[in-house]
Amino acid sequence: MTTLANELKPRAAGPLSGLAWQPRRAAEALEALALRAGLPLPRTSGRVVGGLPEDPNRLGEWLDAVAQSQGLELDLLYTRHGEVEKAIQRAAPALLDVVGDGGVQVVALLRVSPSGRTARVLAPDETVRDVPVSELTAAVQALVEFQQVDTVDRVLAGTALREPQRTLARRALMGAQLANTHLVAARTLRLPPGARLIHHLKALSAAPRLMLVLLLAVLIQVCVLAAWWLIGRGAFEGQLDQGWLWAWALMGLTAVPLQAALAWTQGTLALDLSALLRRRLLAGALSLPVDEARRGGIGEYVGRTFESAGMEQMVLAGSFTSMLAVVDLTLAASVTLSGPAGWLGLGALAACCAVLGVLVARQAMLFRGWTEARVVMTHALIERMLGHRTRLAQEQPSRWHEEEDQELARYSDAAERWDAGTARIMTLARRGILPVAIIATLPGVLAGSSTATIAVGVGAALLGARAVTSMTVGALALIGSRVLFDGVRPMLEAARLARAVGATKEDDDGVPQVAPLTSSEAPSRNQALLEVRDVYFKHPASPRAVLEGASLSIRPGERVLLEGPSGSGKSTLASILTGLRRQGSGVVLLRGLDMSTWTSDGWGAQIAGAPQFHENHVVSGTLAMNLLLGRAWPHTQDDMKLARELCEELGLGDLLQRMPAGILQMVGERGWQLSHGEQSRIFVARALLQRVQVVVLDEAFGALDPVTMRKVMNCVNARAPTLIVIAHP
Numbered sequence: 001m002t003t004l005a006n007e008l009k010p011r012a013a014g015p016l017s018g019l020a021w022q023p024r025r026a027a028e029a030l031e032a033l034a035l036r037a038g039l040p041l042p043r044t045s046g047r048v049v050g051g052l053p054e055d056p057n058r059l060g061e062w063l064d065a066v067a068q069s070q071g072l073e074l075d076l077l078y079t080r081h082g083e084v085e086k087a088i089q090r091a092a093p094a095l096l097d098v099v100g101d102g103g104v105q106v107v108a109l110l111r112v113s114p115s116g117r118t119a120r121v122l123a124p125d126e127t128v129r130d131v132p133v134s135e136l137t138a139a140v141q142a143l144v145e146f147q148q149v150d151t152v153d154r155v156l157a158g159t160a161l162r163e164p165q166r167t168l169a170r171r172a173l174m175g176a177q178l179a180n181t182h183l184v185a186a187r188t189l190r191l192p193p194g195a196r197l198i199h200h201l202k203a204l205s206a207a208p209r210l211m212l213v214l215l216l217a218v219l220i221q222v223c224v225l226a227a228w229w230l231i232g233r234g235a236f237e238g239q240l241d242q243g244w245l246w247a248w249a250l251m252g253l254t255a256v257p258l259q260a261a262l263a264w265t266q267g268t269l270a271l272d273l274s275a276l277l278r279r280r281l282l283a284g285a286l287s288l289p290v291d292e293a294r295r296g297g298i299g300e301y302v303g304r305t306f307e308s309a310g311m312e313q314m315v316l317a318g319s320f321t322s323m324l325a326v327v328d329l330t331l332a333a334s335v336t337l338s339g340p341a342g343w344l345g346l347g348a349l350a351a352c353c354a355v356l357g358v359l360v361a362r363q364a365m366l367f368r369g370w371t372e373a374r375v376v377m378t379h380a381l382i383e384r385m386l387g388h389r390t391r392l393a394q395e396q397p398s399r400w401h402e403e404e405d406q407e408l409a410r411y412s413d414a415a416e417r418w419d420a421g422t423a424r425i426m427t428l429a430r431r432g433i434l435p436v437a438i439i440a441t442l443p444g445v446l447a448g449s450s451t452a453t454i455a456v457g458v459g460a461a462l463l464g465a466r467a468v469t470s471m472t473v474g475a476l477a478l479i480g481s482r483v484l485f486d487g488v489r490p491m492l493e494a495a496r497l498a499r500a501v502g503a504t505k506e507d508d509d510g511v512p513q514v515a516p517l518t519s520s521e522a523p524s525r526n527q528a529l530l531e532v533r534d535v536y537f538k539h540p541a542s543p544r545a546v547l548e549g550a551s552l553s554i555r556p557g558e559r560v561l562l563e564g565p566s567g568s569g570k571s572t573l574a575s576i577l578t579g580l581r582r583q584g585s586g587v588v589l590l591r592g593l594d595m596s597t598w599t600s601d602g603w604g605a606q607i608a609g610a611p612q613f614h615e616n617h618v619v620s621g622t623l624a625m626n627l628l629l630g631r632a633w634p635h636t637q638d639d640m641k642l643a644r645e646l647c648e649e650l651g652l653g654d655l656l657q658r659m660p661a662g663i664l665q666m667v668g669e670r671g672w673q674l675s676h677g678e679q680s681r682i683f684v685a686r687a688l689l690q691r692v693q694v695v696v697l698d699e700a701f702g703a704l705d706p707v708t709m710r711k712v713m714n715c716v717n718a719r720a721p722t723l724i725v726i727a728h729p
């Protein structure tokens with residue numbers, strides 16, 4: 001992008017003239033866009049620490065920090081050059097980096113028309129204007145087109161093409177040249193997954209949509225009742241002439257579009273709520289405290305993830321079914337009351353509901369047992385798969401399936417009890433309404449009431465039967481989702497806490513008080529870059545403290561060796577410095593700012609570490625992906641070049657030569673097998689490639705021979721601005 005800054009040719013004033021914001025006003029654009037898009041903003045503004053960075057490379061990073069300080073987030077839409085238009089069509093509300101008449105500028109995109117052709121943007125004078133999406137696309141694509149301008153111009157110069165064919169040919173050539181070039185098409189402005197639920201629900205307009213669902217449900221029931229009243233009255237009184245039949249058919253037909261509207265409103269709302277829940281769960285799973293995730297183990301979390309899908313279905317289906325059942329039940333109660341049985345019928349309906357309520361509550365315990373058996377089984381299965389090779393080598397074959405059989409028997413027993421209980425309840429819900437029907441109609445029959453009155457009694461019983469059945473189905477789903485919720489609660493909680501590294505302070509709106517990334521220049525050599533004061537830490541599962549009163553101060557450029565006997569807490573300190581764990585007490589300051597003051601990405605953008613071998617992993621993917629794991633995706637040419645250079649410097653050049661696909665070779669469990677020493681150098685390269693101020697290497701050289709170790713040390717020394725090396729004495 002530095003090249004971009006130098007080489008970008010501002011576009012002549014075009015349709016975007018006066019519509020794009022200057023970068024120095026980008027924070028203002030973000031705030032104005034959030035307000036117009038109805039996203040909640042904190043009551044106080046102006047919390048932005050640090051001005052716009054001079055380096056255009058850091059504009060996106062700075063905007064991210066500004067969004068975080070407003071309790072929002074910017075989601076980057078990376079796409080290929082040819083797919084920018086499609087990305088813009090689904091990005092709103094978003095900020096777009098474009099090439100305008102003054103160089104790189106920012107467009108605040110409010111929405112795109114349903115046809116996808118016209119975009120509504122918020123201009124710097126805060127007026128709303130329409131602009132063709134094709135113009136926005138061209139202005140965004142221009143960010144990368146400067147690379148190919150000369151080549152394309154040369155090709156076109158050799159042709160005799162005239163306008164408009166020349167422009168079309170230019171566009172086609174540019175598209176072909178940049179087909180595999182990725183760029184940020186837009187930064188979608190949205191609430192972070194961990195934001196308050198009420199804010200998310202407001203942004204989704206959940207309350208009015210829910211009211212609409214209720215209204216439609218009531219209207220449908222009114223149509224059904226009216227149709228039933230018309231046909232019932234006509235049939236019982238022997239006056240079924242054509243007029244009555246037409247009226248009945250009209251009522252039935254009116255219910256059809258209402259039913260379609262109900263299905264649409266309910267379906268789209270369910271989709272939005274389910275997407276919200278999934279985003280929250282994913283964000284939570286990615287920010288679970290490291291010790292908690294480890295205690296649970298992979299198996300348990302995979303199990304919980306499966307359960308979360310079940311919870312999502314149950315909570316949505318259960319809520320909607322119960323809500324509509326309440327509408328049905330209210331109507332059934334009022335019809336019963338106006339029927340021949342009056343209060344007696346209503347009492348019978350209430351008694352039926354109460355009995356079912358008690359049975360459903362008891363069923364919750366069976367559901368819990370069944371769910372736990374399932375989670376335990378998934379957990380055990382995955383742990384066994386992970387330790388499969390060891391089991392094959394060391395466990396007696398006759399015992400291989402003993403535990404699986406026992407777990408399966410426990411699960412089948414729990415499932416049987418749940419199924420039997422559910423079957424009993426559903427039978428009761430469907431048949432138990434019979435006494436209510438008798439009570440509702442019998443007084444009318446005995447008192448010799450009119451056929452119309454008896455018909456009302458029958459109708460009330462039928463309506464009650466349907467309402468009670470759907471109420472039971474809904475209640476069973478809701479108690480199920482309540483049980484499953486306990487399992488995924490840690491993930492939802494982690495999502496809430498992940499809004500900032502510390503998120504210890506929140507303002508009235510629940511927005512974490514964080515400071516956006518400040519300038520990246522290092523403090524002067526005499527000031528501390530990183531300070532640890534009186535830090536105390538105890539692992540949750542351990543009775544004694546690992547760190548007590550730990551203090552150190554590191555200035556920019558220093559090389560620090562941290563030594564100590566095994567178990568003395570070196571790795572624990574490293575995990576606190578790199579932000580993986582939070583200290584129990586004491587302070588850790590980076591550039592004089594406490595951890596909870598930084599944005600969640602800000603800390604990680606300054607300190608990176610290579611954890612010990614057993615804490616680190618080669619993931620299944622290309623070698624490049626493994627090396628550049630800490631960099632933004634997709635990788636730039638510069639990233640790939642630097643990764644190759646580092647491999648050479650770390651003595652991995654031979655390996656690259658041997659791999660058929662070079663740096664794009666698949667590695668990991670099912671790919672090219674890497675030695676212990678090769679893996680540890682990949683971990684070092686991964687930390688260095690994050691281009692951070694402080695690099696922490698935890699026993700990174702243990703698997704290396706002396707010659708390679710020297711090579712690696714030289715590389716690390718040359719590349720890391722400030723270095724902390726943990727090693728045994």
Ligand SMILES: Nc1ncnc2c1ncn2[C@@H]1O[C@H](COP(=O)(O)OP(=O)(O)OP(=O)(O)O)[C@@H](O)[C@H]1O
Pocket residue numbers: 291294539540541542546564565566567568569570571572573728
């Ligand atoms: N997740 C954990 N839960 C409970 N206790 C832990 C956990 N991780 C480490 N410990 C304990 O904390 C102490 C310090 O561990 P740490 O890994 O920080 O030591 P270290 O100095 O890096 O050791 P080594 O040089 O052997 O790597 C040890 O006694 C260890 O058993």
